Amino acid sequence: MTPPKTTMTDVAAAAGVSPMTVSNTYKYPERVQEQTRARVLECAAELGYVPNIAAGNLAAGESRVIGGTIPSMRNSSFYKYVLGMQNCANAHGYKLVLMLADTIEQERSAIEALIGLRVAGLVLVGTEHAPEAMTLLKRSGIPVVESWTPAGAMDLGVGFDTAAATRTLVRLLLKDERRQRIALIVHEGTGSRRFLERVPAFRAELAAAGRKDDLVHFAQETDGFGAGRRALDALLQREPELDAVICPTDIVAAGILFECSRRGLAVPDQLAVAGWGDYELAQEVTPQLTTVHPNASEMGAAAIDLLIRRGQGTIPAGYSIDTGFEILERASTRERAHRSP
Amino acid sequence: MTPPKTTMTDVAAAAGVSPMTVSNTYKYPERVQEQTRARVLECAAELGYVPNIAAGNLAAGESRVIGGTIPSMRNSSFYKYVLGMQNCANAHGYKLVLMLADTIEQERSAIEALIGLRVAGLVLVGTEHAPEAMTLLKRSGIPVVESWTPAGAMDLGVGFDTAAATRTLVRLLLKDERRQRIALIVHEGTGSRRFLERVPAFRAELAAAGRKDDLVHFAQETDGFGAGRRALDALLQREPELDAVICPTDIVAAGILFECSRRGLAVPDQLAVAGWGDYELAQEVTPQLTTVHPNASEMGAAAIDLLIRRGQGTIPAGYSIDTGFEILERASTRERAHRSP
DNA sequence: AAGTTGAATTGTAGCGCTACAATATGTGGG
DNA sequence: CCCACATATTGTAGCGCTACAATTCAACTT
Numbered sequence: 001m002t003p004p005k006t007t008m009t010d011v012a013a014a015a016g017v018s019p020m021t022v023s024n025t026y027k028y029p030e031r032v033q034e035q036t037r038a039r040v041l042e043c044a045a046e047l048g049y050v051p052n053i054a055a056g057n058l059a060a061g062e063s064r065v066i067g068g069t070i071p072s073m074r075n076s077s078f079y080k081y082v083l084g085m086q087n088c089a090n091a092h093g094y095k096l097v098l099m100l101a102d103t104i105e106q107e108r109s110a111i112e113a114l115i116g117l118r119v120a121g122l123v124l125v126g127t128e129h130a131p132e133a134m135t136l137l138k139r140s141g142i143p144v145v146e147s148w149t150p151a152g153a154m155d156l157g158v159g160f161d162t163a164a165a166t167r168t169l170v171r172l173l174l175k176d177e178r179r180q181r182i183a184l185i186v187h188e189g190t191g192s193r194r195f196l197e198r199v200p201a202f203r204a205e206l207a208a209a210g211r212k213d214d215l216v217h218f219a220q221e222t223d224g225f226g227a228g229r230r231a232l233d234a235l236l237q238r239e240p241e242l243d244a245v246i247c248p249t250d251i252v253a254a255g256i257l258f259e260c261s262r263r264g265l266a267v268p269d270q271l272a273v274a275g276w277g278d279y280e281l282a283q284e285v286t287p288q289l290t291t292v293h294p295n296a297s298e299m300g301a302a303a304i305d306l307l308i309r310r311g312q313g314t315i316p317a318g319y320s321i322d323t324g325f326e327i328l329e330r331a332s333t334r335e336r337a338h339r340s341p
Numbered sequence: 342m343t344p345p346k347t348t349m350t351d352v353a354a355a356a357g358v359s360p361m362t363v364s365n366t367y368k369y370p371e372r373v374q375e376q377t378r379a380r381v382l383e384c385a386a387e388l389g390y391v392p393n394i395a396a397g398n399l400a401a402g403e404s405r406v407i408g409g410t411i412p413s414m415r416n417s418s419f420y421k422y423v424l425g426m427q428n429c430a431n432a433h434g435y436k437l438v439l440m441l442a443d444t445i446e447q448e449r450s451a452i453e454a455l456i457g458l459r460v461a462g463l464v465l466v467g468t469e470h471a472p473e474a475m476t477l478l479k480r481s482g483i484p485v486v487e488s489w490t491p492a493g494a495m496d497l498g499v500g501f502d503t504a505a506a507t508r509t510l511v512r513l514l515l516k517d518e519r520r521q522r523i524a525l526i527v528h529e530g531t532g533s534r535r536f537l538e539r540v541p542a543f544r545a546e547l548a549a550a551g552r553k554d555d556l557v558h559f560a561q562e563t564d565g566f567g568a569g570r571r572a573l574d575a576l577l578q579r580e581p582e583l584d585a586v587i588c589p590t591d592i593v594a595a596g597i598l599f600e601c602s603r604r605g606l607a608v609p610d611q612l613a614v615a616g617w618g619d620y621e622l623a624q625e626v627t628p629q630l631t632t633v634h635p636n637a638s639e640m641g642a643a644a645i646d647l648l649i650r651r652g653q654g655t656i657p658a659g660y661s662i663d664t665g666f667e668i669l670e671r672a673s674t675r676e677r678a679h680r681s682p
Numbered sequence: 683a684a685g686t687t688g689a690a691t692t693g694t695a696g697c698g699c700t701a702c703a704a705t706a707t708g709t710g711g712g
Numbered sequence: 713c714c715c716a717c718a719t720a721t722t723g724t725a726g727c728g729c730t731a732c733a734a735t736t737c738a739a740c741t742t
Contacts, residue, residue, distance in 0.1 A: 006480070007728060018692050023730060033690065048480025053457035054395035055728035058697050065458070067438075072420070079413070086441050095454045097408075098439040100427050113436045116394035117406070117458070139347070139389025225625040258625050281622075284566040284599050348698060359722045364700060374720065396698035399727050 067114030069101040084300025121307035157320040163201035170205040179243040183215035228255020250275035287331035355384040408455030410442040425641025462648035498661040504542035511546040520584040524556035569596020591616035628672035
């Protein structure tokens with residue numbers, strides 16, 4: 001019932017050295033003579049010893065564990081982002097532990113737990129956090145990187161300019177000057193305001209081109225494909241002449257594509273559809289989706305990198321990295337063929 | 342630079358009580374008088390104090406953190422599974438920390454890190470683990486639940502009978518007795534053999550019906566939708582009379598659907614397609630996909646529940662829970678309409 | 683031969699917390 | 713008024729580990 005816990009002292013006894021030598025074997029191998037180290041490791045393996053990281057952190061007053069919260073695992077951008085974080089962390093001898101945080105409240109609880117674990121740093125998504133969490137974060141002095149956000153981080157940040165990406169998408173759609181009624185769909189919900197900064201960018205760009213900028217639709221984040229269907233429904237009701245739509249994610253865009261095919265609406269001839277996120281899906285649907293590629297993996301790596309360098313004191317406060325984006329223009333927004341006049 | 346770390350002693354001093362009273366306030370609130378507790382919590386909040394879980398675990402020799410490894414975040418079943426775990430853990434006052442483990446080697450490294458953190462228990466996916474990891478797991482005495490697997494767990498297990506699900510799918514396809522050439526696609530790869538147990542079930546059921554059972558295709562797990570395209574290609578080359586196909590995931594099935602639409606192959610009339618996992622996508626594609634619903638959320642909850650109850654000593658070794666599955670029959674495998682004779 | 687050096691190893695103390703036993707503080711009975 | 717008795721609070725010791733200073737010991741100098 002009670003598992004026989006193997007400690008450093010046990011290993012030391014078995015190897016005939018002092019506990020400190022065992023400690024050094026793991027933490028500063030170069031301080032221990034080759035053959036001593038080999039013997040220690042052998043004994044450790046034989047006893048099934050795994051160093052108690054928590055105790056080590058406590059004694060050393062530092063940690064090589066980085067915590068991350070993720071708001072959703074449902075899209076492939078986040079997957080690449082987490083992979084990027086993990087690879088970078090491992091390459092530097094850090095471990096990444098994740099906690100799921102779908103809502104601000106869950107995030108608060110996760111942040112508290114990770115601070116409790118005394119992680120070396122924290123990577124959060126976005127800049128909206130529970131006020132209590134912000135306070136704790138500041139008090140604890142743990143370095144924090146906020147990701148998927150171009151600016152406005154409390155300290156360190158990585159991300160790309162979503163407003164710029166939105167403007168670029170609008171301009172791309174306006175290349176076909178016959179498109180008069182362009183809509184923007186954004187998510188709203190308990191979780192995140194991070195879509196909302198696209199709205200003013202959208203409006204500004206349309207206004208600059210002398211178009212009406214009233215078609216902004218708010219969709220539930222939890223709805224997935226269904227949100228696309230519902231959004232299209234609502235938008236067509238408001239504006240039967242709808243020309244083009246910019247979606248908050250490729251999932252929503254795909255939902256719209258599916259709905260268009262049900263209704264017999266031709267994409268892109270009758271309706272141009274732009275996605276967001278460059279999910280794998282975007283290349284598989286017909287027509288292929290124009291989308292925003294977020295460099296998720298680079299973003300993840302940059303976040304961890306910032307954290308580690310901040311720990312070394314080589315990064316000033318308030319530093320931010322823009323990991324850029326790329327607009328992938330595909331069939332779903334191609335200009336309509338000009339018919340002979 | 343050096344963040345002023347607030348400790349229990351600081352809070353105790355501020356509240357004018359002993360450190361033990363602060364400790365009790367958090368761990369055994371009922372032992373502390375109402376007003377004392379209130380004062381302690383107030384001081385803690387003011388100082389931004391968060392208990393050091395790691396130190397607490399060390400002193401108490403126990404932990405309320407559960408570790409989990411996840412092989413992929415790309416599908417919605419895993420999302421629901423993780424949610425199920427997290428909800429159950431939180432409901433019992435436990436925290437769930439996750440590590441990404443796409444390969445056996447990454448899993449080994451994650452297991453080691455989580456043991457190092459001295460988590461209360463571990464939830465792994467599948468039954469294949471690095472031998473070193475298995476040894477450590479046994480030696481450490483940490484309770485382990487293996488999930489997504491019906492049987493063969495080293496100790497505790499949760500999952501459903503994938504062989505039974507496969508047989509049910511085959512029988513469903515055989516209801517249309519004109520279907521002669523049914524194929525099975527499974528994933529193979531560095532990551533997992535967990536798809537392979539479907540093969541003998543597939544063969545046995547077909548053999549029992551007097552059909553040929555040779556059409557088994559192995560696809561790369563990393564390929565996503567593309568795997569569907571490639572698999573269909575390969576299968577049609579081997580057997581132009583292909584009637585039906587059972588896919589390892591809904592993603593692969595959707596890939597096949599997309600490819601069918603490109604080729605002008607009618608689903609289900611010319612080719613029946615069955616998916617696996619009941620992803621959101623399955624209901625959105627046309628035709629809607631027949632699929633296996635894995636009760637992912639229940640599985641996650643059951644895993645954590647087992648772990649906690651094992652910690653309390655109320656679960657015998659070798660205990661397994663079958664969380665069942667459901668076959669969702671949808672348009673992609675409907676019987677072909679009988680033409681009048 | 684005594685002194686100097688450097689590498690390898692080892693005590694000591696303490697990280698922040700909790701189990702446990704010990705003490706203080708009240709309450710009512712005899 | 714003293715004793716039992718429960719309730720509230722507090723020392724003490726130690727969890728497993730590491731920083732740091734102290735020690736050992738062989739290999740060179742001079």
